[in-house]
Structure formats: structure tokens, C-alpha cells
Amino acid sequence: MGTDSFIAPERWVTPDFVVRGYQLGDGVLLAEAVNASFEHLTTFMPWAKPYQSVEESELIVRRFHGRYLLNADFVLGIFSADEGKLLGGSGFHLREGGLAERSAEIGMWIRAEAAGKGLGTAVLKALLAWGFTEWPWERLAWHCDGRNLASRRTAEKAGMAHEGVLRQHSLMPDGSRRDTVLFAMLKEEWERNH
Numbered sequence: 001m002g003t004d005s006f007i008a009p010e011r012w013v014t015p016d017f018v019v020r021g022y023q024l025g026d027g028v029l030l031a032e033a034v035n036a037s038f039e040h041l042t043t044f045m046p047w048a049k050p051y052q053s054v055e056e057s058e059l060i061v062r063r064f065h066g067r068y069l070l071n072a073d074f075v076l077g078i079f080s081a082d083e084g085k086l087l088g089g090s091g092f093h094l095r096e097g098g099l100a101e102r103s104a105e106i107g108m109w110i111r112a113e114a115a116g117k118g119l120g121t122a123v124l125k126a127l128l129a130w131g132f133t134e135w136p137w138e139r140l141a142w143h144c145d146g147r148n149l150a151s152r153r154t155a156e157k158a159g160m161a162h163e164g165v166l167r168q169h170s171l172m173p174d175g176s177r178r179d180t181v182l183f184a185m186l187k188e189e190w191e192r193n194h
């Protein structure tokens with residue numbers, strides 16, 4: 001699929017949450033969510049900082065918005081049903097081949113007080129449904145740090161297959177290396193069950 005001719009879907013709505021690309025002005029919601037979640041995010045999300053201002057956050061969402069329109073990366077926000085609160089972030093990232101290969105990687109974080117209640121699994125299932133119906137994806141992958149048991153469990157609960165371990169795959173800022181555990185679901189597997 002040509003990246004120039006693809007018009008990306010914008011949103012997936014469920015009774016409990018809305019997943020959509022970031023819009024101008026979402027910086028205030030992003031700042032509130034990440035500032036309430038630093039301790040929860042810092043172990044596995046290298047971008048997390050103790051404090052992120054509304055201005056910085058607005059620049060980040062503008063970059064996400066621009067890259068979404070250019071088909072360069074599809075970063076998504078997870079919003080409450082009324083879109084008044086950011087519950088977390090996700091995305092169809094193009095590190096696994098991208099539009100030309102019809103293959104993407106789903107990333108995710110859930111804000112601290114909403115984590116551990118089933119939301120991550122529900123959002124991952126929603127992204128698989130959206131991804132295999134309205135997007136061109138034929139393969140959706142989930143990569144997690146081998147130590148990230150919550151992430152591994154979330155992929156399992158969403159029905160993704162465990163494909164293996166890339167040993168010492170990523171280099172951490174402190175010089176240590178981490179295994180990456182790989183999960184994925186194929187479009188044909190999703191279709192067989194829906």
C-alpha cells in the first residue's frame with residue numbers, strides 16, 4: 001500500500017473509551033495524565049519525566065498529529081467516553097514494516113489509577129478489532145521488555161500468540177541490555193474468532 005494514498009481512520013468509539021489520534025489542544029490532557037503517572041510509567045517508558053508542562057505536551061501532541069496526517073506514525077490517545085480525560089496512550093507504530101508491509105506494532109500505556117482493572121486488555125482487543133477491519137494491517141505485534149509481566153499478561157489476555165524472545169535485544173540508557181518478548185496476532189486468526 002502506498003503511503004501517499006492512504007487516508008488513516010481517525011477514531012474507534014466504545015461505550016467505555018474512545019481511541020483516536022491526538023488533536024490540537026490535547027496537550028493539557030496529556031500533561032495531566034503523564035504527571036499523575038510518573039512512578040507507574042518510569043520503569044518501562046523511557047520518555048517519562050517527573051514533570052511535563054502543558055506547553056511541552058502540546059508540542060508533543062502537535063508532532064503526533066502532524067506525523068499521523070503524513071502517515072509517518074499513528075500515535076493514539078485513549079480517552080474517557082466523554083473525551084474529558086486521557087486514560088492512556090497507544091498507537092499503530094510502523095517499526096514492524098508499516099503500510100507497505102501491512103504490519104504494525106501496537107504500543108500502550110495506561111494512566112496509573114486506571115491500570116490493573118482490565119482497561120489495557122480492553123483497549124488492546126479494541127485495537128485488534130479496529131486494526132483488522134478499518135486499517136490495512138494483516139499482522140499486529142506487541143513487543144515487551146522481558147521483565148514487564150503486566151504487559152506480557154495483557155497480550156496473552158487479548159489472545160495474541162507468544163512468538164519468542166529476542167535475547168538482549170534492546171540497549172538501555174544505563175548500558176544494560178534487555179530481552180524483548182514478542183507477541184502478535186494475524187488478521188486471519190482474528191477473523192476466525194469474530
Ligand SMILES: CC(C)(COP(=O)(O)OP(=O)(O)OC[C@H]1O[C@@H](n2cnc3c(N)ncnc32)[C@H](O)[C@@H]1OP(=O)(O)O)[C@@H](O)C(=O)NCCC(=O)NCCS
Binds near residue numbers: 120122150151153
Ligand atoms: C502494561 C499496561 C499497558 C497494561 O494495562 P492494564 O490496564 O494494567 O492491563 P489489564 O488490567 O487489562 O491487565 C494487566 C494484567 O497484568 C497483571 N499484572 C500486573 N502487574 C503484574 C506483575 N507485576 N506481575 C504479574 N502480573 C501482573 C494483572 O494482574 C493483569 O492480569 P490478570 O487480569 O490476569 O490479573 C499498563 O499496566 C501500563 O501502562 N504499564 C506501564 C507502561 C507499560 O509497561 N506499557 C507496556 C509497554 S509494552
